[in-house]
Amino acid sequence: MIINQFRKFTPINIGLLALIGLALCLGVFLHLPNELTPILFEPALNNLLGLQSGLSLAPQSNVITTLGLTILQAFLLNKVMNDFNFLGKPSFLTALMYMTLASLFIPFLVLSPTLICNFISILMLRKLLTIYHQQDIKSLMFDLGMIVGIGSLIYFPFIVMFFLLWISLIIFRPFSWREWIATLLGLCTIYFMLAVIYYWLDRMEEFFNIFKPFTYNFPTALSMDFHDYLVLIPIFIALVLFLLILKDQFFKSIVHVRKSFQLLFFMLLLAIGSFYLNPIITESHFLLCAPPITVYLAYYFTYAKNKWIYESMYALIILTIIYFQFM
16 A cells, blocks of 8 residues: 555655656646746746746646656655654655645646745755754854745745744744844845845836735635635545644654644744735645645654554545546
8 A cells, every 4th residue: 555655765665656746747737728837936036037928838848847846845855854753764755745735736736936935945944953953053044044035036925934933943942142133134135135236237116026015915815716625625634633643642752853843833834824925815825835734744644553544544635636636
């Protein structure tokens, strides 16, 4: 069965993951338009680089490229979890769960700024998990502030992840005002450098337009088909099962893992809450939620004991995704 296979840390799972990823994106080919021009960066970067028309790529190539990037992200996140022994033993479950979540909705299966930002999210997560054991992290927090700034130039709502950096300091560190200021300076450095470039080009009005999302009215409608809500039902059930497992395992885990679960919770809240920086809520925004939910599901499928329940649960998730893709 799939879950038992991916509990093993064996190279054959690399090929199996690619096959599962391909199977999970087949349905999108039925819904592809004749033209699909992805915009990969915010106007602040697009205008500066002169990429007004977006990336010219055939729809089929778009999907295949997205699949390749998603598989790469799955392995990167899997390596982070294995390096920090988050699940207690090395496996490919994290990669499998990420591949599954990144295939939930059709907008997840094409190139988007949120897909690019998930590379940054995974890099941030790796760095944040190291601060618990380090003595001096001022330079690291400065780097993380810059990373968030770069991410916000790709997808502006990503800027809320700046608060995750401060939250991580609360969770992992005793208070040090220098670490908090270093984080803020890192973010400001990116926008200061961008302001200098725009000023040099005599385009300061365009620079100030970068912050226009803060003036958007609060979006109240989600551009999402009813069937897409049904795809989420098995995920919510799996998360409930995760909470039951976590209740039994939480205090058996080392302190670093317990604190990391708290960090992932706030990462998920910020990813969901940042939708207000978009004029219209779209499904692709919620791809930012994939990394923390991936770890939660991987944890459940690692420690679940009833084979028929966890294998049936994953089968239900997969079949639901495929069914609604082909509808």
